[in-house]
Amino acid sequence: MSRKSAILAAATDLFAEKGFNETCTAEIAARAGVAQGTLFYHFKSKEGMLLEVFADVMGAYLHGQEQALQGAGDGRAALEEMLRFHFRFLQDNSRHLLVLIRDFPCHLLREDGPRRSQVREQLLAMIALLRTCLERGAHDGSLRVKDAHTTALLLRGLLSGLTRQQLLSPLDVPDLGEEAVAFCLEALRPDGLPAPLAP
Amino acid sequence: MSRKSAILAAATDLFAEKGFNETCTAEIAARAGVAQGTLFYHFKSKEGMLLEVFADVMGAYLHGQEQALQGAGDGRAALEEMLRFHFRFLQDNSRHLLVLIRDFPCHLLREDGPRRSQVREQLLAMIALLRTCLERGAHDGSLRVKDAHTTALLLRGLLSGLTRQQLLSPLDVPDLGEEAVAFCLEALRPDGLPAPLAP
Amino acid sequence: MSRKSAILAAATDLFAEKGFNETCTAEIAARAGVAQGTLFYHFKSKEGMLLEVFADVMGAYLHGQEQALQGAGDGRAALEEMLRFHFRFLQDNSRHLLVLIRDFPCHLLREDGPRRSQVREQLLAMIALLRTCLERGAHDGSLRVKDAHTTALLLRGLLSGLTRQQLLSPLDVPDLGEEAVAFCLEALRPDGLPAPLAP
Amino acid sequence: MSRKSAILAAATDLFAEKGFNETCTAEIAARAGVAQGTLFYHFKSKEGMLLEVFADVMGAYLHGQEQALQGAGDGRAALEEMLRFHFRFLQDNSRHLLVLIRDFPCHLLREDGPRRSQVREQLLAMIALLRTCLERGAHDGSLRVKDAHTTALLLRGLLSGLTRQQLLSPLDVPDLGEEAVAFCLEALRPDGLPAPLAP
DNA sequence: GATGAATGAGATTTCATTCAT
DNA sequence: TATGAATGAAATCTCATTCAT
Numbered sequence: 142m143s144r145k146s147a148i149l150a151a152a153t154d155l156f157a158e159k160g161f162n163e164t165c166t167a168e169i170a171a172r173a174g175v176a177q178g179t180l181f182y183h184f185k186s187k188e189g190m191l192l193e194v195f196a197d198v199m200g201a202y203l204h205g206q207e208q209a210l211q212g213a214g215d216g217r218a219a220l221e222e223m224l225r226f227h228f229r230f231l232q233d234n235s236r237h238l239l240v241l242i243r244d245f246p247c248h249l250l251r252e253d254g255p256r257r258s259q260v261r262e263q264l265l266a267m268i269a270l271l272r273t274c275l276e277r278g279a280h281d282g283s284l285r286v287k288d289a290h291t292t293a294l295l296l297r298g299l300l301s302g303l304t305r306q307q308l309l310s311p312l313d314v315p316d317l318g319e320e321a322v323a324f325c326l327e328a329l330r331p332d333g334l335p336a337p338l339a340p
Numbered sequence: 341m342s343r344k345s346a347i348l349a350a351a352t353d354l355f356a357e358k359g360f361n362e363t364c365t366a367e368i369a370a371r372a373g374v375a376q377g378t379l380f381y382h383f384k385s386k387e388g389m390l391l392e393v394f395a396d397v398m399g400a401y402l403h404g405q406e407q408a409l410q411g412a413g414d415g416r417a418a419l420e421e422m423l424r425f426h427f428r429f430l431q432d433n434s435r436h437l438l439v440l441i442r443d444f445p446c447h448l449l450r451e452d453g454p455r456r457s458q459v460r461e462q463l464l465a466m467i468a469l470l471r472t473c474l475e476r477g478a479h480d481g482s483l484r485v486k487d488a489h490t491t492a493l494l495l496r497g498l499l500s501g502l503t504r505q506q507l508l509s510p511l512d513v514p515d516l517g518e519e520a521v522a523f524c525l526e527a528l529r530p531d532g533l534p535a536p537l538a539p
Numbered sequence: 540m541s542r543k544s545a546i547l548a549a550a551t552d553l554f555a556e557k558g559f560n561e562t563c564t565a566e567i568a569a570r571a572g573v574a575q576g577t578l579f580y581h582f583k584s585k586e587g588m589l590l591e592v593f594a595d596v597m598g599a600y601l602h603g604q605e606q607a608l609q610g611a612g613d614g615r616a617a618l619e620e621m622l623r624f625h626f627r628f629l630q631d632n633s634r635h636l637l638v639l640i641r642d643f644p645c646h647l648l649r650e651d652g653p654r655r656s657q658v659r660e661q662l663l664a665m666i667a668l669l670r671t672c673l674e675r676g677a678h679d680g681s682l683r684v685k686d687a688h689t690t691a692l693l694l695r696g697l698l699s700g701l702t703r704q705q706l707l708s709p710l711d712v713p714d715l716g717e718e719a720v721a722f723c724l725e726a727l728r729p730d731g732l733p734a735p736l737a738p
Numbered sequence: 739m740s741r742k743s744a745i746l747a748a749a750t751d752l753f754a755e756k757g758f759n760e761t762c763t764a765e766i767a768a769r770a771g772v773a774q775g776t777l778f779y780h781f782k783s784k785e786g787m788l789l790e791v792f793a794d795v796m797g798a799y800l801h802g803q804e805q806a807l808q809g810a811g812d813g814r815a816a817l818e819e820m821l822r823f824h825f826r827f828l829q830d831n832s833r834h835l836l837v838l839i840r841d842f843p844c845h846l847l848r849e850d851g852p853r854r855s856q857v858r859e860q861l862l863a864m865i866a867l868l869r870t871c872l873e874r875g876a877h878d879g880s881l882r883v884k885d886a887h888t889t890a891l892l893l894r895g896l897l898s899g900l901t902r903q904q905l906l907s908p909l910d911v912p913d914l915g916e917e918a919v920a921f922c923l924e925a926l927r928p929d930g931l932p933a934p935l936a937p
Numbered sequence: 938g939a940t941g942a943a944t945g946a947g948a949t950t951t952c953a954t955t956c957a958t
Numbered sequence: 959t960a961t962g963a964a965t966g967a968a969a970t971c972t973c974a975t976t977c978a979t
Contacts, residue, residue, distance in 0.1 A: 144963080144964080162361045165947080165948060167947090167949095175965090176964065176965045176966060177949090177950090177965085177967095178951085178952085178964070178966060178967090179963080179964055179965070179966095180950095181949085181952095182962095182965085183963090186949080187948095187949070261511075264509075264511060265511070291516065291519050292519070292523075294514075294516060295502065295519055295520060297501075298498070298502035298505040298506075298516065298520075299498045299502070300501070301501045301505065302497040302499070302500045302501015302502065303494065303498070303501065305497070305500065305501065305504070306493065306500065309444070311460055311463070312460070312463060312464070312467075314493055315490070315493075317497065320487075320491070320494055324527045328524070328527035329526075330526075343938090364972080364973060365974060365975085366973075366974095369941095374940085375940045376940080376942095376974090376975090377939065377940050377941060377942095377975090377977085378939055378940070379974095379975095380974085380975060380976075382938095385974075385975080386973095386975090563968075563970085564969075564970060565968090565969080565970095573943080573944090574943065574944045574945060575944085575946095575970090575971090576944050576945060576946090576972085576973085577942080577943055577944070577945095578971090579970085580941095580942065580943065580944085581942090585969095585970070643906075659908060659909075662907075662908070662909060689912070689914065689917050690917070692903065692911055692914060693914050693917055693918060695899075696896070696899040696902070696918075697895065697896045697899055697900070698899070699899045699902070699903065700894075700895040700896055700897070700899015700900065700902065701892065701895035701896070701899065702895075703895070703898065703902070704894065704898065709861070710858070710861060710862070710865075712891055713888070713891075715888060715892050715895065718888050719895075722889075722925045723925070725924070725925045725926075725927075726921045726922070726925035741959090762951080762952060762953080763952070763954085764952075764953095772960080773960065773961045774953090774961080774963095775954090775955080775956085775962060776959085776960055776961070776962095777953095777954095778953085778954065779959070779960065779961090783953075783954080784953065784954090
């Protein structure tokens, strides 16, 4: 593993574990097994590391969501796939996902810059993916959706809120994946379609 | 206004505006119009200020939710009231709510201490309120709820996620209050109950 | 001596001795006998210290020059006083003067700021003083001056160049004060006026 | 152009533009179009680059002054040539001259070393040139000079001070070349010689 | 109760220089 | 001859907190 990826891995771990602010660059360097200066040879700044970590994790997540969307049948099935993928990703990569939701670099995105716009685009891409899925369902009658964009935002809020609660809550929160999937599908169920039998 | 409440007000504003880490105590003192030392006469530490700000805002929020719960008729109506109260609070007190969701003191709550347990209890109280509401609906048949605790957690996750998205997203997010209320009610609608007419 | 003036004194010494860039803040703190943080309690930045040191020394210098100008008789005598004062100041306060000419904060003055404009004004004040003196001499016939402003600039360049050479040259340079005074007076001697006898 | 001269050219530009301390080696390498390591293959250190840049510029300057001195008639004419050459050089090569006067490596010259003594010798050569000129004038009666060495130092101080003021002053300083030449010639004019007519 | 000067530990970042290739 | 990744020492500055008054 190259030094740069060692740094990236160390930063990902630490940002997830302790948060961006509480992680100091000396710690990242130590965990990556490189000198402090090496960090700044490979990245412009600590913030630059976060942005790159961010883009990487988001890239993997988006890739998975795209595949979930493509593989599925009707809109409802696609949505189910996407929701399930989210919670699977949460289980398998909780460390990585934590970076996304812990220090989502809100303030970083207000200003501009190449990395920044990349992250913003990824965020929009996720919403677009959800919208595509919802529009398909609206079209084929498998989902009841009034406004696809609004509903996409609603779903994204729900997913990120649940994930945040799961990973960061001081309370012990059980895995709400199945419940959440059922909740969403039910909320978007067309009138004619009967509720699925409980498992 | 006493010095202590001036400090609290200043801290609330700044924590909401810039976040806990980015706010320095000198700034709080300046905005409150007191000396830096005065901060530490009234509070044990900067973290202590956050905890108190937190408890205050959460107290007001909980108070409102309790009233919403008590005033309403059946479980479904009560839930609707609670959800609507949340988004009204978000509109009227976005600054304050921002403190709750921006720096939700996750790491602060892991350790113990008197203030810390207060905050944890408030968090539990909110979930209990939602559960009460859901149980009432389950009992009177106005809501379809399998497990009240799980659903309460789900609703809390949804609310906090949407609020976070609303207040912190780098994207322009419209007010999703109405959509969210409809979404939740629909998800919990009993089979027999017809969907409400669109407005 | 207050801590702030101790810092100022230490900074003056070190800036004169080693130059601004080669002096580190830890050294200033050590020599002033204060903690490093104290520097930044009293000054915004290291550059802020330089600016203040600068303004102080320049203030003392200007004060002396003003007195030299006021006390003298005709323009020629006034100029002589001013030139002599410069070289006396150079002898008595070489440490302080060194700060002025070593790190004359050229680049600092391009941008703006309250301190910066103070320094710029002091610089202009010095030139104005020289011009006043030259104009007086032009008026009373004791000096031959074509353009007072230009000549003032020329004299300032000469003085600072000589001072710089004196204090910073790697060569051993003798005190050129007397020579310089004679040189300047001779250069500005009106046609009618006989050259003074050599001492 | 060889790599080494590309480096030298880049260093000259940057040292003149931003000063020695504010120029970093990475920048020099980038502007020269070579790798950072290459800098240290050709030069012992960053300081070594400055010394070489210095010697080069000083060499060109001295060469011009020598020619000015040789080509002229009596001492007075020679001095005039030399002074004029200085200001012409200042106009044509302000970038290069800036290196000489901006970071005149005072502290560098205190210690020893082969390059260092070269620079010191060049400095002495310049003074010697001026002295030669003054002595010629003293001898042929075209200049009134009491002590040639002292006056040479005085002229050098004047020239470098004016140049510094011209190139680095935060104030807008007009070209003082003509004034300076006149000023010096007048200061050294023998009693019998009438002042030249104003142009 | 209130102050604000002082602290010192620690954070990020810079940069000349080295060295294996 | 040339490279460029890597270094680590050092520098400036921040900031929560303390304490004598």
